[in-house]
Amino acid sequence: MVSQEHCGAVLTIDLAAIRANWQSLRTRLNGAECAGVVKADAYGLGMAPVARVLSDAGCRTFFVAHLDEGIRLRAVLPDAGIHVLNGLLPGTATDFAAHRLVPVLNSLGNIDDWRRFCADRDEALAADIHVDTGMARLGLPPYEVDILADDPGRLDGIAPAYVMSHLACADVPDHPMNHEQEERFRRILARLPRTRASFANSSGIFLGAGFHFDLARPGIAVYGGNPLPGSPNPMAQVIRLQGKILQVRDVDTPQTVGYGATHRFAGPARIATVGVGYADGFLRSLSNSGSGFIGDIEAPIVGRVSMDLITLDVTSVPEDQCAPGGRIDLIGPHNPVDAVGDAAATISYEILTSLGTRYCREYLGGAG
Ligand SMILES: Cc1ncc(COP(=O)(O)O)c(C=O)c1O
Numbered sequence: 001m002v003s004q005e006h007c008g009a010v011l012t013i014d015l016a017a018i019r020a021n022w023q024s025l026r027t028r029l030n031g032a033e034c035a036g037v038v039k040a041d042a043y044g045l046g047m048a049p050v051a052r053v054l055s056d057a058g059c060r061t062f063f064v065a066h067l068d069e070g071i072r073l074r075a076v077l078p079d080a081g082i083h084v085l086n087g088l089l090p091g092t093a094t095d096f097a098a099h100r101l102v103p104v105l106n107s108l109g110n111i112d113d114w115r116r117f118c119a120d121r122d123e124a125l126a127a128d129i130h131v132d133t134g135m136a137r138l139g140l141p142p143y144e145v146d147i148l149a150d151d152p153g154r155l156d157g158i159a160p161a162y163v164m165s166h167l168a169c170a171d172v173p174d175h176p177m178n179h180e181q182e183e184r185f186r187r188i189l190a191r192l193p194r195t196r197a198s199f200a201n202s203s204g205i206f207l208g209a210g211f212h213f214d215l216a217r218p219g220i221a222v223y224g225g226n227p228l229p230g231s232p233n234p235m236a237q238v239i240r241l242q243g244k245i246l247q248v249r250d251v252d253t254p255q256t257v258g259y260g261a262t263h264r265f266a267g268p269a270r271i272a273t274v275g276v277g278y279a280d281g282f283l284r285s286l287s288n289s290g291s292g293f294i295g296d297i298e299a300p301i302v303g304r305v306s307m308d309l310i311t312l313d314v315t316s317v318p319e320d321q322c323a324p325g326g327r328i329d330l331i332g333p334h335n336p337v338d339a340v341g342d343a344a345a346t347i348s349y350e351i352l353t354s355l356g357t358r359y360c361r362e363y364l365g366g367a368g
Contacts, residue, residue, distance in 0.1 A: 002357075002361070003360060007358065008244055009243040009275065009360070010241075010242045010327070011355060012364060013046065013364070014240075015053045015364060015365040016364065018045070018223065018224075018238055021221060021224060022218070022222050024235070025205055025216070029216055033060070033215040034215075034216055035059065035216065036050075036054040036218070036219075037064075037201075038050055038062050038219075039064045039085065039219070042223070043219060043223045043352045044355040045223055045239065045352065045355075047064075051076050052366070055077055055080060061081040061083065062080050062081065062083070063083045063084075063085055063217050063219075064083075065084070065085050067089070070084045070099060071095070071099050071101070082100070083103075083162075084101050085130075088106075093114065104128040104130045104164065105128065105129050106130050107139075107140060107144060111127075111158070115156065118157045126160075128164050129155075131165050131188050132165065137166075138166075139165060145188055145191075149188075149192060155193060162198040162215055163188070166199075167181055167199070167200065167203070167204045167211075168181065170201055170206075171203040171227065173203075173206070182199070182210060185197070185199055196213075197215070198213060198217060200217065200218075202218040202219060202221035202227040203227040206234075220349055220352075224239065225338060225347075225348035239331055239337060240329065241355075241359070242328065243327065244275050245323065247324060248271070248272050248273075248319075249273075251269050251270070252265075253268060257271060258302075258304045259306055262287065262288055263303045269315045270319075272299065272311070272314040273310075273311050274309065275308060275309060276309070276330060277305055277308040278306070279307045280308075281351075281354030281356040283350075283351070285344045286344045287301070288301065288302060288303065288304070289344065292312045292329055293334040294317045294322055294326070294327075294328050294329070299312040300313050312328065
């Protein structure tokens with residue numbers, strides 16, 4: 001456990017905001033079920049505390065990527081439905097059954113393996129059938145869907161939980177792929193044995209009721225990322241990252257700062273050095289890009305992000321508000337996770353899942 005006093009930055013995770021975000025997505029679904037996607041340590045925010053708060057809010061179905069994540073989640077939530085997106089690797093069926101995990105079957109080969117496993121145990125175990133409608137990543141490709149539709153007996157002895165698919169462009173509401181995938185999905189559902197269906201991720205929920213089906217699988221919006229890039233974020237912000245100021249110094253022109261001397265001051269200025277770097281997942285692409293905030297005052301990042309340190313131009317911050325031991329918002333009310341993602345030339349997902357292990361983590365609004 002990293003202590004408040006000894007760390008380079010404090011990461012605050014607001015579990016009440018996570019709960020409120022999930023509830024608002026569920027309301028938007030008008031009766032369809034709302035799952036929680038908690039893979040990658042709940043997008044970097046801590047799988048156990050996040051899963052507990054979602055479960056308390058009424059979430060009954062969870063998605064993880066890896067079997068190992070599923071096994072760890074089972075120890076937290078003994079009764080939840082836990083679905084494993086990355087599917088069934090050879091030799092893992094016994095572990096799925098032992099931990100009551102639902103594999104997402106991503107190919108005919110996966111389906112055949114699970115059917116044989118169920119037959120050997122003489123038990124119809126639950127599994128999802130993932131059909132690919134446009135990602136070409138995981139899921140039965142169209143030619144395997146044809147084979148399955150012509151021979152649905154291949155599902156005999158399996159208890160299908162959901163037929164699911166995944167949207168490629170849901171964050172671009174008017175992208176033609178969205179309706180193309182929806183239509184493909186509906187055509188596939190009509191050809192397969194009747195089962196509940198799951199389609200929408202966070203952004204997909206906002207595409208309208210036609211995309212909701214029986215179960216939605218939001219991740220990023222639960223964690224405060226904007227499901228509608230380019231429009232105001234309807235979700236509550238969940239995290240705040242406050243770096244600690246280690247040193248403040250005045251510089252005179254002509255002076256550069258940091259590795260590679262990539263920033264040169266045009267005149268006298270003041271720099272704050274903060275104890276956060278790329279070893280904390282504070283991406284190096286934030287070099288000379290993005291800002292911290294002290295109160296409402298912006299302090300641009302100047303120079304390169306190094307392993308344990310960044311430097312910010314605090315010339316416009318009053319001296320009494322900027323001293324060693326003080327804090328500066330690196331992610332906060334004025335620079336939310338999507339803005340930091342833009343500044344780093346990436347997306348909120350990568351900012352969250354990169355959040356490092358050296359931060360002191362404080363959970364608000366829940367057991368933590
Ligand atoms: C298959 C699947 N469903 C749902 C999600 C959740 O997506 P989002 O975080 O965009 O809501 C993901 C995330 O990558 C996914 O891979």
